[in-house]
Amino acid sequence: MNVVPTSENGSPPVYREIAEELRGQIRSGRYADGDRLPGENALMESHGVARATARQALSVLINEGLAVAVRGSGVYVRLFRPVRRHGALRLSKELWGGGRAIWQTDSEDREYEVDRLRVDEAVPEEHVARALELAEGAGVLRRSRRYLVDGRPVQNAVSHLPLDVLESGGGSSAALRVREHDSGPGGIYARLAELGQAPAHFTEEIRVRMPTPEESEELELVPGTPVLDVARTALTAERRPVEFNEITMDGSAYVLSYDFDA
Amino acid sequence: MNVVPTSENGSPPVYREIAEELRGQIRSGRYADGDRLPGENALMESHGVARATARQALSVLINEGLAVAVRGSGVYVRLFRPVRRHGALRLSKELWGGGRAIWQTDSEDREYEVDRLRVDEAVPEEHVARALELAEGAGVLRRSRRYLVDGRPVQNAVSHLPLDVLESGGGSSAALRVREHDSGPGGIYARLAELGQAPAHFTEEIRVRMPTPEESEELELVPGTPVLDVARTALTAERRPVEFNEITMDGSAYVLSYDFDA
Numbered sequence: 292m293n294v295v296p297t298s299e300n301g302s303p304p305v306y307r308e309i310a311e312e313l314r315g316q317i318r319s320g321r322y323a324d325g326d327r328l329p330g331e332n333a334l335m336e337s338h339g340v341a342r343a344t345a346r347q348a349l350s351v352l353i354n355e356g357l358a359v360a361v362r363g364s365g366v367y368v369r370l371f372r373p374v375r376r377h378g379a380l381r382l383s384k385e386l387w388g389g390g391r392a393i394w395q396t397d398s399e400d401r402e403y404e405v406d407r408l409r410v411d412e413a414v415p416e417e418h419v420a421r422a423l424e425l426a427e428g429a430g431v432l433r434r435s436r437r438y439l440v441d442g443r444p445v446q447n448a449v450s451h452l453p454l455d456v457l458e459s460g461g462g463s464s465a466a467l468r469v470r471e472h473d474s475g476p477g478g479i480y481a482r483l484a485e486l487g488q489a490p491a492h493f494t495e496e497i498r499v500r501m502p503t504p505e506e507s508e509e510l511e512l513v514p515g516t517p518v519l520d521v522a523r524t525a526l527t528a529e530r531r532p533v534e535f536n537e538i539t540m541d542g543s544a545y546v547l548s549y550d551f552d553a
Numbered sequence: 554m555n556v557v558p559t560s561e562n563g564s565p566p567v568y569r570e571i572a573e574e575l576r577g578q579i580r581s582g583r584y585a586d587g588d589r590l591p592g593e594n595a596l597m598e599s600h601g602v603a604r605a606t607a608r609q610a611l612s613v614l615i616n617e618g619l620a621v622a623v624r625g626s627g628v629y630v631r632l633f634r635p636v637r638r639h640g641a642l643r644l645s646k647e648l649w650g651g652g653r654a655i656w657q658t659d660s661e662d663r664e665y666e667v668d669r670l671r672v673d674e675a676v677p678e679e680h681v682a683r684a685l686e687l688a689e690g691a692g693v694l695r696r697s698r699r700y701l702v703d704g705r706p707v708q709n710a711v712s713h714l715p716l717d718v719l720e721s722g723g724g725s726s727a728a729l730r731v732r733e734h735d736s737g738p739g740g741i742y743a744r745l746a747e748l749g750q751a752p753a754h755f756t757e758e759i760r761v762r763m764p765t766p767e768e769s770e771e772l773e774l775v776p777g778t779p780v781l782d783v784a785r786t787a788l789t790a791e792r793r794p795v796e797f798n799e800i801t802m803d804g805s806a807y808v809l810s811y812d813f814d815a
Contacts, residue, residue, distance in 0.1 A: 373760075378811055382813070382815055383815060489815070493812070493813055493815065495811045495812075496808055496809070496810050497759065497809040497811075498804075498809075499779050499781055499804035499807075500779070500804070500805075501777055515763055517761050517763065517779035517804065519761055525815075542760075542761035542762070542779065546758055546760055547758070547760075548757070548759070549757045549759075549811045549813075550754065550755070550756050551754070551811075552753060552755075553646040553751070553753050553754065553787075
């Protein structure tokens with residue numbers, strides 16, 4: 292790349308051109324994981340751009356999760372490392388009981404986001420009704436959302452809560468809070484506990500398959516990437532099912548880990 | 554199909570032609586799961602073949618896991634249902650301590666087989682040495698095999714046992730038995746217990762990916778089927794790693810299930 296066209300003449304803005312060039316060099320292996328990328332000064336000189344443009348170019352890669360800024364040192368390539376999801380530990384009562392988001396445990400020190408959150412009520416599909424042991428025609432509260440780590444979408448999750456479980460707490464603040472976008476400290480498990488319906492046991496069922504075209508788009512999957520389906524049921528100490536969560540994960544973004552005793 | 558060519562003129566044998574025809578009718582849905590297939594008498598009449606030929610044709614489908622013979626009643630379509638593999642329960646001490654094969658728990662009442670068994674010694678790859686906390690250059694006993702359910706290959710597994718763990722029992726019969734094709738009642742975990750190295754904890758890590766061409770062939774995968782990699786480490790009560798098992802599963806043949814408490 293020599294002379295970079297500006298956005299005035301219909302071409303992509305300069306910072307995007309520079310970001311694209313750097314991205315190509317990361318993909319090709321010229322810059323490997325952990326390498327330092329050219330800094331603002333180097334980009335200003337090599338591409339004849341202003342500092343703000345150089346900074347914007349690097350921000351694109353950082354936002355994409357391809358690079359990370361280390362304060363006082365520079366911007367380094369950081370290729371996506373899979374999320375290590377620890378089946379049991381992440382759902383331990385100490386964590387959500389202490390107001391911590393489950394997702395926070397998975398993502399460790401990494402940037403994470405939740406988007407496309409939707410909360411509604413529905414009469415669920417048969418397999419959901421079966422998992423929750425619902426009476427005929429009984430409704431659920433549905434919380435759907437997408438999770439991103441380091442700016443990359445990694446999973447969609449649809450959580451189902453039986454309406455009669457929520458109504459067991461009357462008009463309590465916990466029952467109202469689970470209907471809000473932000474379900475509060477410790478999330479819905481902490482709210483279920485406030486309703487006297489604390490999860491005590493979990494079962495997870497894992498299946499693998501190729502994605503639908505819609506899932507490929509939502510999770511921005513590279514062609515040929517399989518997805519993991521994790522179906523989790525949360526049960527109270529009395530074995531009452533209080534949540535059924537259907538999670539679809541980018542198979543290349545996860546390592547699932549489980550511990551148990553003989 | 555009317556007149557069926559015989560194998561004399563280079564065509565497939567008649568029983569295979571008939572099997573192929575029935576297979577096509579199962580695939581197309583003309584015979585659904587649980588339907589009764591035409592019996593020996595019906596095939597003899599419709600295809601003008603001898604009883605032995607009709608019987609052979611049905612045997613092909615039974616061996617493929619597409620059909621099952623019910624004594625005194627007939628041959629029924631049985632499409633493959635996934636193996637439900639219960640992470641913790643299957644490895645509980647009560648089972649292998651009681652002489653039961655772990656695999657027996659997974660396959661429930663189904664026909665299962667182990668083939669392509671190979672036992673050898675090796676200096677393992679780095680990631681295996683790390684999982685087993687081996688000293689530099691330390692060797693392992695390797696047990697490789699393939700598992701089939703209802704005649705269909707469902708997984709390959711390569712189990713690694715540190716040689717120094719086996720030598721800790723001197724020339725004991727347990728140490729010798731793990732080197733044999735049949736490792737005895739309760740399998741290698743029961744033998745490790747006899748050596749004073751009983752597994753007490755397990756960790757399993759699950760990843761998903763597309764298969765290599767070799768794996769597609771070994772597991773007879775339908776194109777586009779992903780595989781599950783399960784890496785299991787067995788540890789003693791003192792947290793000494795005594796086995797590392799690398800399992801590659803046909804992703805369409807399994808549902809993995811895990812239970813745990815909050």
